[in-house]
Amino acid sequence: MSLLRNRTRSASSLLTALVAATALVAVGATPAAADPASHQLWGDQTPAHSVADFDTDALNLSTVFTVDVPGTITAIRFYKADGNERAAGDRWVAVNPTATPSLGANEFLSPEEETDYGWQTVALSYPFDVEPGVEYTVTYTAFGGVYAYTYDYFTDGPLTVGPLTAHNSTYRYIYRYDGNGDQITGTWRDSSYWVDPVFVPAA
Structure with a gap:
């Protein structure tokens, strides 16, 4: 009887150990949590109105967010309109605090990476940290104008998508100046110029 009891205990202990080991292997095999999803303002949407073929000067187009x-x-x-051709060299994009544009991150899109038209995505070599309570601007260069835009886009106010809010869009001419020598800037009819940050929340 004693021998049978001991064998039963041994079998029971072995079974417990195997179950524990199996559980440990299962825990160790659980894949790591996926990276947080990124957020964008416009996804695969496209401009609703027109292409600025009337404007062929070089300028930077921005979204404030x-x-x-x-x-x-x-x-x-x-969003690159059909006809928004590049000059020689790489196209420039940037993100920076609106109040301190000298700070931020920029990147260049080479000719080989750019398509004839449609959404262009430029990954930043050094992702730029952003935080609530600060206004930022994302920008790209249209060397010869002919950019995509949708007028009256912000007439009803800001656009909020998840944790991102676009407040307005702006343009800044690179080579055009007014009579006082100041660079011409502005927007037209609350237009969107379709410049989009790709945002990943902190873990």
């Missing part, structure tokens, strides 16, 4: 939670801008997207 804020975030609800801290995180990073990992890429910049812009």
Whole structure:
């Protein structure tokens, strides 16, 4: 009887150990949590109205935005209109605090990476940290104008998508100046110029 009891205990202990080991292997095999999803303002939407073929001067086109939670801008997207051709060299994109444009991150899109038209995505080599309560700007260069735009887009106010809010869009001519020597800037009819931050919330 004693021998049978001991064998039963041994079998029971072995079974317990195997179950524990199996559980340990299962825990160790659980894949790591996926990276947080990125957020964009426009996804695969396209401009609703027109292409600025009347404007052929070089200029920077921007979207002003804020975030609800801290995180990073990992890429910049812009919608390239058919006819928005590049000059020689790489196209420039940037993200920076609106109030201090000398700070921020920029990147260049080479000719080989750019398509004839449609959404262009430029990953930042050094993702840029952003936080709530600060206004930021994402920008790209249209060397010869002919950019995509949708007028009256912001007539009803800001656009909020998840943790991102676009407040307005602006343009800044690179080579055009007024009579006082100041660079011409502005927007037209609350237009969107379709420049989009790719935002990843902090873990």
